[in-house]
Amino acid sequence: MMSDFQCSPQELRNGAVNAGVIGQAIAGHPVHRLISGDVGHAGVAAAVTAFREAWAGEYRLRQQAADEASQMLQGAATDTERVDALLAQAIAQIGGR
Numbered sequence: 001m002m003s004d005f006q007c008s009p010q011e012l013r014n015g016a017v018n019a020g021v022i023g024q025a026i027a028g029h030p031v032h033r034l035i036s037g038d039v040g041h042a043g044v045a046a047a048v049t050a051f052r053e054a055w056a057g058e059y060r061l062r063q064q065a066a067d068e069a070s071q072m073l074q075g076a077a078t079d080t081e082r083v084d085a086l087l088a089q090a091i092a093q094i095g096g097r
Contacts, residue, residue, distance in 0.1 A: 009077040009084075016073035023066030026059055 007015075031052050 007080075009080045012073045012077035012080065016070040016077070019066045019070035019073060023063045023070065026063040026066065029059060031055065032059075 031048075
């Protein structure tokens with residue numbers, strides 16, 4: 001089954017920028033800056049530490065996925081532009097015969 005998905009190179013680049021913003025937001029999540037001593041209560045500090053440790057791997061995976069999506073979308077935009085240029089060149093050659 002063929003997909004009828006259509007997207008311009010600029011739309012792909014916009015998606016890449018959005019993925020980059022998501023990656024930055026994950027990297028800048030406040031949980032990364034919390035220090036257990038900042039919380040005050042030992043039980044809350046322990047909960048914050050446990051949460052941060054439990055989610056550290058998940059945050060890394062999500063940030064990596066966002067970064068990879070950004071790179072893939074940038075590559076797709078470049079590839080789409082190359083294909084468009086090659087098609088235009090081929091059409092011009094056919095029309096010039």
